[in-house]
Amino acid sequence: MSATHAPPPEVAADALAGRVVVVTGAHGGLGAEAAKACARAGATVVLLGRRVPKLNRVYDALKTLGPEPAIYPMDLAGADPADFAELAARVAGELGGLHGLLHCAAEFTGLAPLATVDPEAFVRCLHVNLSAPWLLTQACLPHLEKESDSAVVFVTDDPARVGGAYWGAYGLAKQALAALVRQLSAETDTGSVRVSGLEPGPMRTDLRARAYADEARLRVPAPAAYAPACVHLLSPAGAAFRGRVWTPRVPA
Numbered sequence: 182m183s184a185t186h187a188p189p190p191e192v193a194a195d196a197l198a199g200r201v202v203v204v205t206g207a208h209g210g211l212g213a214e215a216a217k218a219c220a221r222a223g224a225t226v227v228l229l230g231r232r233v234p235k236l237n238r239v240y241d242a243l244k245t246l247g248p249e250p251a252i253y254p255m256d257l258a259g260a261d262p263a264d265f266a267e268l269a270a271r272v273a274g275e276l277g278g279l280h281g282l283l284h285c286a287a288e289f290t291g292l293a294p295l296a297t298v299d300p301e302a303f304v305r306c307l308h309v310n311l312s313a314p315w316l317l318t319q320a321c322l323p324h325l326e327k328e329s330d331s332a333v334v335f336v337t338d339d340p341a342r343v344g345g346a347y348w349g350a351y352g353l354a355k356q357a358l359a360a361l362v363r364q365l366s367a368e369t370d371t372g373s374v375r376v377s378g379l380e381p382g383p384m385r386t387d388l389r390a391r392a393y394a395d396e397a398r399l400r401v402p403a404p405a406a407y408a409p410a411c412v413h414l415l416s417p418a419g420a421a422f423r424g425r426v427w428t429p430r431v432p433a
């Protein structure tokens with residue numbers, strides 16, 4: 182099995198000890214599980230999401246697992262560079278640094294022919310899935326660069342599938358994120374910031390259900406199966422995936 186498809190390794194109990202990690206989409210399927218795994222690995226997790234009651238539930242779960250987390254309510258659809266700069270400065274200033282950024286948030290409203298997609302919805306979807314993660318990363322880079330080891334992880338999707346018909350702006354953005362991993366990594370390859378991608382397989386989440394409403398949900402792996410891979414990429418052990426998109430295999 183090549184390293185690209187290797188299963189997620191065991192995560193060391195202290196893999197992220199002393200680190201501050203921002204997780205977007207933190208009340209989503211993968212985001213919540215990744216946030217819990219990061220807390221268990223010792224990270225102070227900043228939970229970014231747009232629904233405060235749901236963020237509070239994840240916050241309560243994390244409090245029992247690791248360092249006191251923080252909540253940062255934000256709707257990426259309306260966020261601009263000034264909002265991202267404020268977030269980055271507040272996280273680094275109030276929590277003593279910034280070591281990781283895990284982009285789990287994604288908007289996908291369902292399969293539809295491109296010709297029928299409302300223009301505003303198309304642009305919003307591209308922003309939430311591509312320009313917002315980039316602009317947030319850009320704002321965080323000066324803080325990430327201050328650390329001796331830090332990581333940015335973009336969550337992508339299978340290009341063979343989402344590059345096909347009806348995946349619209351979501352599919353275009355996910356393919357562009359994979360290109361962003363290569364491009365940004367090539368520009369930062371001698372620095373302390375590691376850039377990589379995680380391409381999970383199918384996961385039993387709300388997003389998946391919007392494309393495959395009729396599938397037998399229990400046959401699809403739970404998002405927790407990919408949480409160790411998120412921790413691995415955020416930790417120094419993730420250096421092997423610098424500039425690459427990891428597609429770990431997990432059992433159903």
Ligand SMILES: NC(=O)c1ccc[n+]([C@@H]2O[C@H](COP(=O)([O-])OP(=O)(O)OC[C@H]3O[C@@H](n4cnc5c(N)ncnc54)[C@H](OP(=O)(O)O)[C@@H]3O)[C@@H](O)[C@H]2O)c1
Binds near residue numbers: 205230231256259380
């Ligand atoms: N599920 C799969 O089979 C699969 C496969 C390959 C890749 N992925 C990727 O895995 C990642 C996690 O997805 P998931 O399956 O866990 O989906 P999910 O459960 O739907 O989580 C997505 C999260 O993104 C949030 N979000 C959407 N629009 C937002 C906005 N404008 N501002 C802030 N947050 C916003 C959602 O919040 P709301 O609840 O408020 O909408 C939700 O918390 C995504 O990047 C996805 O593309 C998923």
